Amino acid sequence: MTEFCQFVLIGLVTGSLYALIALGYTMVYGIIELINFAHGDLFMLGSFLALQLVITIGVAATPGSAPAPPAPSTGAAVLAIGLMLVAAPVFCAALNAVVDRAVYKPVRAAPKLAAIVSAIGVSFIFMNMGLFWFGPVDLNFPSLVPNTNLLDGTDLRFTYKDLMVVVVTIPAMVLLTFFVRYTTLGKAMRAAAQDPTAARLMGIDVDRVISATFAIGGALAGVASVVYGLYFNTVGYQMGFQNGVYAFTAAVLGGIGNIPGAVLGGIVIGLVRALGSKYAGEEWSEALIFAILIIILLFRPTGILGARTREKV
Amino acid sequence: MTPRGVLGHWPWAALVVFCAVPFIPGTQAAIYGQQFLPLFIYAVLALGLNAVVGYTGLFHLGIAAFFGIGAYVTGILTVPQFPFQQSFLVAVIFSALAAAAVGVLTTAPTLRLRGDYLALVTMGFGLIAVFVIRNLENITAGTKGLNPVSPHLLPGIDDPNLGALRVRPGWGATWRAYPYFYYLSLVVLVLTYLFLGWVERSRLGRAWVALREDELAAACMGLSPARLKLSAIALGAGLAGLAGALYAVSQRTTAGPQAYDFNRSMTAICCVILGGLGNRPGVLLGVFLLIGYDQVLTPILDNEFQKDWYQQLFPEHMRGKQYLKVSGWRLVIFGAALIIMMRFRPEGLLPEARRKLELEAGDGDGEIR
Numbered sequence: 001m002t003e004f005c006q007f008v009l010i011g012l013v014t015g016s017l018y019a020l021i022a023l024g025y026t027m028v029y030g031i032i033e034l035i036n037f038a039h040g041d042l043f044m045l046g047s048f049l050a051l052q053l054v055i056t057i058g059v060a061a062t063p064g065s066a067p068a069p070p071a072p073s074t075g076a077a078v079l080a081i082g083l084m085l086v087a088a089p090v091f092c093a094a095l096n097a098v099v100d101r102a103v104y105k106p107v108r109a110a111p112k113l114a115a116i117v118s119a120i121g122v123s124f125i126f127m128n129m130g131l132f133w134f135g136p137v138d139l140n141f142p143s144l145v146p147n148t149n150l151l152d153g154t155d156l157r158f159t160y161k162d163l164m165v166v167v168v169t170i171p172a173m174v175l176l177t178f179f180v181r182y183t184t185l186g187k188a189m190r191a192a193a194q195d196p197t198a199a200r201l202m203g204i205d206v207d208r209v210i211s212a213t214f215a216i217g218g219a220l221a222g223v224a225s226v227v228y229g230l231y232f233n234t235v236g237y238q239m240g241f242q243n244g245v246y247a248f249t250a251a252v253l254g255g256i257g258n259i260p261g262a263v264l265g266g267i268v269i270g271l272v273r274a275l276g277s278k279y280a281g282e283e284w285s286e287a288l289i290f291a292i293l294i295i296i297l298l299f300r301p302t303g304i305l306g307a308r309t310r311e312k313v
Numbered sequence: 314m315t316p317r318g319v320l321g322h323w324p325w326a327a328l329v330v331f332c333a334v335p336f337i338p339g340t341q342a343a344i345y346g347q348q349f350l351p352l353f354i355y356a357v358l359a360l361g362l363n364a365v366v367g368y369t370g371l372f373h374l375g376i377a378a379f380f381g382i383g384a385y386v387t388g389i390l391t392v393p394q395f396p397f398q399q400s401f402l403v404a405v406i407f408s409a410l411a412a413a414a415v416g417v418l419t420t421a422p423t424l425r426l427r428g429d430y431l432a433l434v435t436m437g438f439g440l441i442a443v444f445v446i447r448n449l450e451n452i453t454a455g456t457k458g459l460n461p462v463s464p465h466l467l468p469g470i471d472d473p474n475l476g477a478l479r480v481r482p483g484w485g486a487t488w489r490a491y492p493y494f495y496y497l498s499l500v501v502l503v504l505t506y507l508f509l510g511w512v513e514r515s516r517l518g519r520a521w522v523a524l525r526e527d528e529l530a531a532a533c534m535g536l537s538p539a540r541l542k543l544s545a546i547a548l549g550a551g552l553a554g555l556a557g558a559l560y561a562v563s564q565r566t567t568a569g570p571q572a573y574d575f576n577r578s579m580t581a582i583c584c585v586i587l588g589g590l591g592n593r594p595g596v597l598l599g600v601f602l603l604i605g606y607d608q609v610l611t612p613i614l615d616n617e618f619q620k621d622w623y624q625q626l627f628p629e630h631m632r633g634k635q636y637l638k639v640s641g642w643r644l645v646i647f648g649a650a651l652i653i654m655m656r657f658r659p660e661g662l663l664p665e666a667r668r669k670l671e672l673e674a675g676d677g678d679g680e681i682r
Contacts, residue, residue, distance in 0.1 A: 114655040124648030287444035290437040
C-alpha cells in the first residue's frame, strides 16, 4: 500500500511537469490546429540554456572538463534557480514566437499538411542546434535542490525536489488560467480559437494573438525545462522528442485545445508512467503510454474533457 | 522529342549509371559504390510509402515499423538460432506478406480517422513497434539484433556471387556479397517502379487518387473508402517489408530496434515530400537527393574534412566539433529542406500534374486528410 502511494506521488509530480509542456501543445492546437512537433525540442533548448547559464555563473562545471565546483551555498543556489526561471522562459517564448512568424505564418493559408511538415522541419533544426550546443552525450544538470525527505518518519518520500516541482508548476497553471479567462489578450485568444474569421471581423489582430500564444506556450515549456533539469539532473539533445510525445499524449488525452484537459491529461500520463513502470515493468511503460494515445484517438478522439465537434465538410 | 521530354526519362539514365558503377576501376568507387545500396533500399521504402501518402493521401508516420517487420521476419527465417534456415527468396516473400498483413490489421481500426489524428495513431504505432522489437528479446535478440542474416539467394546455392565481377579489385574485397546483392536490389527497385506505374494507371490507382481528392464524392460514386485504404496500406506496408528484407540482408544483421524508429519514418517522408507526393520519378529524385546526400556524399566529405588542410582553417578549440563535419548538419539540412519546400514548392520538386492543380486550387480541397 505504501509502495502504491509512493508511486502515485511520483506520478503526480512528474505528471504536473508533463502538464506544463502539454499546455503549450494544446494552446497552439486550439487556435491554429497545428500539432507543433517542435515544442518538445524547444523544451530541450530551454534546458540547455539553463545549463549554459549555471555553467557561465560558475555553479556547474563545463561538461567533460575540470572537476565539479564545490556545492554552491543556499543563497547562490536560490539565485541560480531564479535566474534560470527567468532566462529559460524568456528565451523559449522569444524563439517560439520568432519561429511562428518566420515559418508557420507564411504557410497558414496552405493546406494543413504544410504547417505540420514545417513543424517537423523546425523540430529537426532545433534538435541539431542542441547537438551543436552540447554534443550527443547526456549531461549532468547540477543538483541545486536538496534531496532531503520532507515526510521523515513515514515510509513515504516527498523531497524538496518534489516540492519544488509542485511550487513552480501549480502557480504557473493557475496564472495561465486567470490570464486566459480574464485578460483582454486571453479573451482574444479564446475568440480566435473559436472562430478566427469572426474574431478578425471583431477587430482582433489574429496573427498577433497567434504569436502571443506561441510565446506563452514557449514560456511554459521554458519553465518546465528548468524544473525538469533540476528534478531529473540529466539533460540531452534527444530528451525533447520523448517528453514531447508524452506531453502531446497528455494534451490529446485531456481533449486537445482544452486547457484544464491538458493539466488533467498530464497528471494521468504521469500516473500511468509511474504505476506502469511499477506493475507492467519499466521496459513497457513507454509503450503503454503510446498505446493509450492510440486507444484514446480511436475511441474518444475528443479526449476526456474535450467537447464533441462536428466535422466540417 | 523536346529536351524536356528527354529529361523526363532521367530515371532510366540513372539506371544505366548504377548498372555501370561496379565496372568503374579504382578503390574510391569500390568504397563509396557500396553506399548506393541504401539508396535502392530507401527508394523501395519511399515508393511504398508514396502509395499510402501520395496516391491515397493517408499521412502515415510509422512506415519504419513495416520496414522493421520485414527485416525481422527475414532475420527469423534465416539466422542459425532459429530452425527455419530459409534462403533469401523465401524470406523476402514472407517478409512482404507479414508486413502487409500487419499493415491491414493495424489500419483496419483507424479507418474513420482523418488528418492529424491518423498521423498521430500511425506515429504511436511506429513507436510501439520499436518497444516491441526491443522488449521481445527471445525472438528479436533485443538491442543486439539478429545476425548473421544469410545472403543465400536460393535454397542450395551457397555463395551466389557473380564470379566474373568479383575478379575486379575492390568490389569483392570490400564486401563479399556485394556484386550479386547490388544487382538484386537494383532489379527489385526497377520491378517495384514498373509495377507501381502499372498500379497507378489501373482502376485501383485511379480510385486511390479519387479518394484522396474527395473521400465523400468518391464514396458517393460507389467506391469503398475502407477497402481502398486497406489495399493502399497493404501495398505500401508490403513494399516497406520488402525493403526491410533487403536491408537486413545488406547489413547481414537486423541491426537493433533503433534502426526502425521515428527517424527512419521521417526520413522516408522527407524524401517523398521533397521529390513530389504521388509522382514516382519525383519520389526517386527525393531519395537520390536526400539519401544520396546522407549516405553517399556525407561519408566522402567527412573523410575529406578530417584532413589537415581543412581542420587548420579553424582555431584549435573548434577542431573535431560536430559542426565542422558534414554529418553534423544532417538534421538542419533535412529540416530546412522540409520548411523551404512547404513554403515555396509544396507540390515537390517533380510534382504530379494533378496534385499540383489540387494545391493551386487553394481552397483546402485535396489536402491530406
